[in-house]
Each structure stands twice: as C-alpha cells, then as structure tokens.
Amino acid sequence: xxxxxxxxxxxxxxxxxxxxxxxxxxxxxxxxxxxxxxxxxxxxxxxxxxxxxxxxxxxxxxxxxxxxxxxxxxxxxxxxxxxxxxxxxxxxxxxxxxxxxxxxxxxxxxxxxxxxxxxxxxxxxxxxxxxxxxxxxxxxxxxxxxxxxxxxxxxxxxxxxxxxxxxxxxxxxxxxxxxxxxxxxxxxxxxxxxxxxxxxxxxxxxxxxxxxxxxxxxxxxxxxxxxxxxxxxxxxxxxxxxxxxxxxxxxxxxxxxxxxxxxxxxxxxxxxxxxxxxxxxxxxxxxxxxxxxxxxxxxxxxxxxxxxxxxxxxxxxxxxxxxxxxxxxxxxxxxxxxxxxxxxxxxxxxxxxxxxxxxxxxxxxxxxxxxxxxxxxxxxxxxxxxxxxxxxxxxxxxxxxxxxxxxxxxxxxxxxxxxxxxxxxxxxxxxxxxxxxxxxxxxxxxxxxxxxxxxxxxxxxxxxxxxxxxxxxxxxxxxxxxxxxxxxxxxxxxxxxxxxxxxxxxxxxxxxxxxxxxxxxxxxxxxxxxxxxxxxxxxxxxxxxxxxxxxxxxxxxxxxxxxxxxxxxxxxxxxxx
Numbered sequence: 365x366x367x368x369x370x371x372x373x374x375x376x377x378x379x380x381x382x383x384x385x386x387x388x389x390x391x392x393x394x395x396x397x398x399x400x401x402x403x404x405x406x407x408x409x410x411x412x413x414x415x416x417x418x419x420x421x422x423x424x425x426x427x428x429x430x431x432x433x434x435x436x437x438x439x440x441x442x443x444x445x446x447x448x449x450x451x452x453x454x455x456x457x458x459x460x461x462x463x464x465x466x467x468x469x470x471x472x473x474x475x476x477x478x479x480x481x482x483x484x485x486x487x488x489x490x491x492x493x494x495x496x497x498x499x500x501x502x503x504x505x506x507x508x509x510x511x512x513x514x515x516x517x518x519x520x521x522x523x524x525x526x527x528x529x530x531x532x533x534x535x536x537x538x539x540x541x542x543x544x545x546x547x548x549x550x551x552x553x554x555x556x557x558x559x560x561x562x563x564x565x566x567x568x569x570x571x572x573x574x575x576x577x578x579x580x581x582x583x584x585x586x587x588x589x590x591x592x593x594x595x596x597x598x599x600x601x602x603x604x605x606x607x608x609x610x611x612x613x614x615x616x617x618x619x620x621x622x623x624x625x626x627x628x629x630x631x632x633x634x635x636x637x638x639x640x641x642x643x644x645x646x647x648x649x650x651x652x653x654x655x656x657x658x659x660x661x662x663x664x665x666x667x668x669x670x671x672x673x674x675x676x677x678x679x680x681x682x683x684x685x686x687x688x689x690x691x692x693x694x695x696x697x698x699x700x701x702x703x704x705x706x707x708x709x710x711x712x713x714x715x716x717x718x719x720x721x722x723x724x725x726x727x728x729x730x731x732x733x734x735x736x737x738x739x740x741x742x743x744x745x746x747x748x749x750x751x752x753x754x755x756x757x758x759x760x761x762x763x764x765x766x767x768x769x770x771x772x773x774x775x776x777x778x779x780x781x782x783x784x785x786x787x788x789x790x791x792x793x794x795x796x797x798x799x800x801x802x803x804x805x806x807x808x809x810x811x812x813x814x815x816x817x818x819x820x821x822x823x824x825x826x827x828x829x830x831x832x833x834x835x836x837x838x839x840x841x842x843x844x845x846x847x848x849x850x851x852x853x854x855x856x857x858x859x860x861x862x863x864x865x866x867x868x869x870x871x872x873x874x875x876x877x878x879x880x881x882x883x884x885x886x887x888x889x890x891x892x893x894x895x896x897x898x899x900x901x902x903x904x905x906x907x908x909x910x911x912x913x914x915x916x917x918x919x920x921x922x923x924x925x926x927x928x929x930x931x932x933x934x935x936x937x938x939x940x941x
Contacts, residue, residue, distance in 0.1 A: 368393050368408040369906055375414030375868060380421040380844040380857040382836045390419055392864040395905040399860060412908070414868050417900055420839045421858045422449025422865035423819040424846040426635060426800060427609070427669055429479050430513075430807035431459050436489040436886050438510045438919055439909070442816030443806045446896045449865035449904050450512040450924065451806065452850055456611050456637075457563035457585035459518030460490070461500030462525045462549070468492055470529070471521070477578040477685045478564075479808035482889040489886035497521075497549070498556040501923060509921030510909045512865070514850055516562040516609060517553040519596070520585045522546055535587030543595045550599045557925025559850060560606030560632070561596050563588070569615035576688040580698040590622060597630035607633040607849060609669075620655055627664035633849045638803055639668035641789025649789060656798040667849050670793040672801040673818040674782040678735055678879070678892060681708060681766075682774040683811065687722040701774055709770040718762045728781065729761040730754065734768060736777040742768050750778075787830065794826050794833055800846050810891035817876050817894045824874055835871075852924065864906035867899060874898035 368391040377400065378385045389403040405411045428451045430440040443451055453459075458478060463471050472490075476483040494500040497517060504513060523532040526545050538546065550561060563585045566573050577583050593610075600606045608626060612619050627634045639656075641649040652668060659666050677686075682701045687693035696707040696717065707713060721729060730751025737743050745753050745768055754764040768776050784790070793799045806816040819842050826832040833841065847856020855863045875897040883890040895913065902910035907920035 366407060366409045367391075368398055368403070370410045370412060370864075370903075371403050371405060371408035372412045372414045372419055372866070372868060372901075373403075373405065375417045375419035377858060378418055378420045378835050378839045379859060380839045381859070382840045382844075385835060390858065390866070392903070392906040395864055395907075397858060397860050397862050397864050400858075412868065412901055414900070416870065417868045418835065418871050419858070419866060419868050421843040421856055421862075422867050422902065422904065423447045423842045424449070424850065424852065424856055425451045425802055425804050425806060425816075425819075426846045426850055427455050427637065427803050428453055428806035428808075429455060429458065429475075429481065431515075432475070432481055432486045432490050433807040434504065434509060434513065435491060435507055436485075437884075438508050438921070439915055440509075440511045440806060442814060442893055442895075443804060444511045444902075444909070444915075445899075445913075446817050446820045447867040447869065447899055447902055448511065448806075448816075448819060449867075449902065450514065450847075450850075450852060450855055452514045452516060452559065452609075453807075454516035454518045455562050455609050457519040457521075457565075457583070459516070459521050461494055461497045461518075461521060463521055464495060464525070465492075467524065467529070473578040474583070478575040478583060479805075480683055480685055480812060481808060481810065482885060482887075482891075484887035485885040485889040487887070497553045497558065501556050501558070501925070505923045508919035509923075510915065510917075510919055511904060511921040512855075512924050513921065514559045514852070514924045515557070516560055517550055517558045519561055519563040519588065519592075520583055522549060522561075523584045523588060523592075525549070529584075532584040533581060533587070535589070537589050538592060543592065546592065547595055547599050550596055551603070554599070554603060554606055557923060558606070559924070560600060560608050562609040563593065564611040565593075566611065566613050567615040570613035571689065572613035573689040573694075574686050576685075576694055576698075578698075580688075580694055590625075593622070593626060594629050597626045597632075600630040600632040604631070605851065607635060607851060609635040609637065611637040620659075623666050624659050624662075624664055627659070627666050633665040633667060633851075635667050635669055635800070635849055637669045638671050639793060639799055640671040641784045641786065641793055643783060643786045643789065646786075646789060646792075649792060653792065653796050653799070656796070660798055665849075666798070667845075668796075668799045669803050670796075670799040670801050671784055671803045672790060672793055673803075673815040673821055674785045674790075675813055675815045675817065676782040677780045677809075677812050678777055679780065679812045680775055680777045681769045690720045690722050692716040692720055693722050705770060705774055708766050708774070714763060714766070717766070718760050721762070729765060731781050732765065733779040733781075734776065735779045737768065738772045738775045742771050742776055790825065791830075791832050794822070794838075794841065800849060801841055802846070810885070812892070814879055814892055814894045817896070820874055820876055820896045820898075823871075824876075828871060828874065864903055866901070866903040868901040868903075870898040870900060
C-alpha cells in the first residue's frame with residue numbers, strides 16, 4: 365500500500381528558508397509535505413518527474429484585487445499561471461462586503477474606476493449571494509478555486525456600513541459607539557477568517573490623489589481619521605493576529621509616523637504600499653529603504669511592498685482612471701464615455717490640461733507610444749511616440765495625445781513606459797530585507813497592466829539574467845517573507861508538515877509570453893494577459909493544478925481562514941549572488 369499521495373522525483377529543492385539547495389525527492393500526503401530525501405517511487409500513488417527542475421514553495425501574492433474575478437476564474441490569472449499558490453484579496457480598503465443590496469451597484473461602479481475592473485464582467489459574473497462579511501467568506505468557500513485565498517476586511521466597505529455613505533463621504537469622525545461597532549465587525553470578520561484589514565488613504569491635499577471614486581469624489585477611506593485606523597489596529601493587538609495593508613499619503617506629511625504608530629499599537633505587520641524605484645530620482649526609494657531599516661531597528665514590523673515589475677501601462681481614455689491627482693484631468697476623465705469625449709475635445713480645457721501634466725507619465729508624455737488605433741486618420745501613428753508625433757504635427761504633446769484619443773472615440777490605446785526600468789533600482793529593492801516584491805494588482809487594471817507576471821519576471825531578472833540574488837534568496841523573497849507578513853504559518857517554505865503548495869520549473873527555459881488580448885471575461889469583456897513558460901508543475905494543497913504551463917482544471921484551492929504566525933523571519937538578511 366502506498367505511503368504517500370505523490371512523490372516529486374529528482375529535482376533541485378530550494379526550500380524558501382535560504383538554506384542551501386539540495387537534490388532530493390519530495391513526498392506529499394493529505395495536502396502536506398510529508399518527507400524530503402530519497403523516496404522510492406513504489407511508495408507513492410503518483411510520481412512526478414522533476415529531473416533537471418527546480419522544486420520550490422509556491423509564490424505568495426499579497427496585493428491583488430481578485431474579489432470579483434475569482435467567481436469566474438478559479439486560477440485568479442495572471443497570478444495562477446505564474447506559480448502563485450496563495451493570494452490576498454480585499455486590498456486598499458476596496459471590496460464587496462459588507463455591502464447592503466442597495467449599495468451593490470455603487471460598489472461595482474467604484475471598483476470600475478479605482479481598479480479598472482470591467483463593470484459588465486462584474487455585473488454578469490458575481491453571484492452577490494451575500495450581504496455581511498461572514499456571508500461573503502462563505503460564498504468564497506463554496507466557489508471552486510485552484511488557488512488559495514486570504515481576504516482582508518476592506519475598510520471602505522466597513523465605513524459605509526457603519527456610518528452610511530453620506531457621512532462616510534463627508535469624513536465625519538465616528539462616535540464612540542460607531543467605533544465600537546467597527547471593532548465588533550472586524551472581530552466578527554476575523555472570527556470567520558479575515559486576515560486583517562486594509563485601507564487606501566490618499567488624503568485630499570497630499571498630492572497623491574491618483575484614484576478617485578467614479579463620481580470624482582475621494583474614496584471614503586481617503587477621508588477617514590487616524591483614530592479609526594488606530595481603533596482597528598487595536599483589534600489586531602487584542603487578538604495577537606492578522607496584519608494591515610495601507611496605501612498612504614497624508615496631507616500633513618505624517619505618512620511614515622502614522623505607519624509606525626499602527627505597528628506600535630497593533631504589534632502586527634504593516635504592509636505599506638508602495639516602494640517604487642523611480643529612475644529619474646533614486647533618492648525617493650533610498651529614503652524609503654532607510655526609513656524601513658530604522659523602523660525595524662525599533663522593532664516595528666513595517667514592510668514595504670515593492671514595485672518590482674517593469675510592465676508599464678497600456679491605457680485608453682474610455683476607461684483610464686489614474687490621472688485623478690490633478691483636478692482638471694480628474695474632472696475631464698469623469699463620467700460616461702460620451703461625456704469624457706466631449707470634455708477632452710473641448711479646446712477651452714486644453715490650456716489647463718497642458719499646464720498640469722499627471723504624474724503617471726512622470727513629465728514624459730513625449731515617450732508614450734501609440735499602441736493601437738481605430739481609424740484611418742490615426743492609423744499612421746501606430747508605434748510612434750507622442751513626442752515624435754507632436755514634432756511632426758507642430759503640436760504640444762498633450763494636444764497630440766488627446767487629439768488621437770478623440771479621433772478614435774477614446775478607444776485608441778497608448779503604452780506608457782515604466783518609471784522603474786533601471787536595474788540599479790530593482791537591485792536596491794530586491795536586496796532589501798524589508799521589501800516584499802510584487803504589487804501585481806492581480807484582478808485590477810485588467811486592460812492596462814500585466815504585473816501578475818512578477819514571480820516569473822523576478823526569477824529571470826534577479827537571478828538567472830543578473831547576479832542580484834541567489835536562488836535561495838529569491839525564493840525567500842517570493843514565498844517565505846510574504847507568507848510571514850500575511851501570517852501563513854503553514855505555507856511559504858518547503859518543509860515537512862507545511863502545505864504542499866509547490867512549483868516545479870525549468871530554470872533555463874522560464875519565460876513570459878508576449879502581451880495578448882483575450883475575451884475570456886463574463887459578458888464578452890476582454891483583458892490583456894501574459895502567460896508563463898517553463899512551469900512543469902504547480903501543486904496547490906498537494907494536487908497538480910498546472911502541468912506543462914496549462915491548467916489541469918483541479919479546484920484544489922482553499923479559503924485560508926486561519927494562519928496565526930508561529931515563527932519570526934530570519935533577519936537580518938545578507939543576500940548572496
């Protein structure tokens with residue numbers, strides 16, 4: 365009789381703990397790693413050949429927005445294609461629970477603008493068979509999944525539930541009774557499996573107001589109070605469990621002080637978004653890394669979520685939503701497509717738009733490339749930069765950009781070069797012990813961004829093609845460190861007793877496919893994707909979900925309702941090439 369369910373034979377095991385790699389077999393039983401070493405094939409019901417392959421823990425993606433997509437895409441792609449076996453959803457304070465029935469429409473409209481999730485896909489693909497947060501978790505539990513989910517309680521939904529939309533939008537200070545109710549609801553959510561809570565707080569006047577609601581107003585979490593965050597942080601302290609994700613820019617400049625205060629009050633990890641190595645000014649990320657080092661010296665567990673992919677953005681003005689920090693651009697890009705078209709074609713608005721360039725282009729409008737057009741008049745501009753087009757036509761680059769968009773009814777698509785293409789900045793983030801790579805934004809910006817490829821990209825860019833991190837170090841960064849931050853006590857490393865979430869891949873053959881448009885969302889909606897090449901197997905809870913880069917259709921994923929932290933990470937960290 366077989367002792368094990370599966371034996372993965374002959375691979376090079378890189379276990380995520382930063383211990384040296386070793387060639388050995390891996391046996392699984394009942395969804396967990398049972399044994400490492402020399403194991404006879406006859407001892408298992410199934411044998412997987414890993415000769416010449418790397419065998420490592422599955423990747424953990426802490427920043428996703430698959431809250432809607434999981435209901436029609438059990439693999440949460442792109443993440444599931446690129447070796448991710450566990451994701452955290454409900455980031456940035458955005459989500460769909462608790463939400464009363466009469467607020468469902470607004471919740472979807474908000475997510476269409478702030479996270480660019482197609483409205484028609486949400487309307488057709490979400491069951492909405494819940495009202496409360498525990499009911500939402502039960503719905504996730506029933507949904508077939510090929511990847512594990514760990515959900516945040518989104519603070520935006522919590523504020524609207526307790527305060528009502530009007531008062532939440534007004535940024536009122538909750539009463540003592542209302543704060544008590546928020547704490548009660550967070551306790552209830554965590555009793556049922558929430559991993560903590562999340563919030564976006566891009567305060568008006570901070571200069572980083574890049575994501576507004578569909579009507580142009582701030583999101584409710586943008587105008588919430590420090591005291592509310594501290595009240596919720598205290599819940600984690602009471603439970604000694606959970607973690608927080610915070611996208612934060614405070615108008616009074618106290619951003620870093622507030623993050624440290626949350627860690628101090630809660631005693632729990634804080635995941636701070638984002639650390640981005642801007643090519644034009646490396647002093648920005650170097651100062652952030654210095655602060656992370658100093659706050660950890662004080663014993664406060666604040667981790668930076670690093671933007672480590674250089675995917676860039678593909679965008680069109682019929683849906684684009686990341687110009688919101690500039691009032692004139694925000695006003696011009698709010699409303700229906702017809703309303704946007706009228707405003708962006710209005711010559712009276714152009715002087716203000718020319719004078720106030722949005723940050724997403726980093727004053728490099730000229731470098732934006734025309735990717736796709738839909739009329740004979742604009743066809744000649746495909747693959748040209750806006751700078752070259754502006755020079756040819758004798759126009760300001762802003763006018764050249766918007767004239768092409770207007771001529772195509774706002775359907776023309778543009779590619780904005782990444783702001784973090786420098787290998788030096790990437791090296792700084794990857795070698796820092798307090799930066800977790802990623803910010804895949806999986807499930808969001810589905811027509812604009814393919815950053816869900818980041819695990820594959822990281823192995824290629826940091827280890828195979830450049831001597832930035834060893835295999836041992838890169839797998840610690842992709843699995844063990846994020847698992848620790850999220851409280852996945854039984855995942856993130858390949859050790860006996862841990863969940864058998866594993867990747868088996870060809871190091872030399874690992875690759876990312878070109879960007880393609882696919883119409884695979886509900887209601888015929890489309891998105892841009894990049895698949896992976898080189899993953900012989902991906903196992904989730906001991907079952908093969910990916911074989912030779914293709915889905916097996918096995919729904920082995922789970923809703924991770926537990927996961928208290930049982931150990932501390934091995935710090936400080938000295939990377940080896």
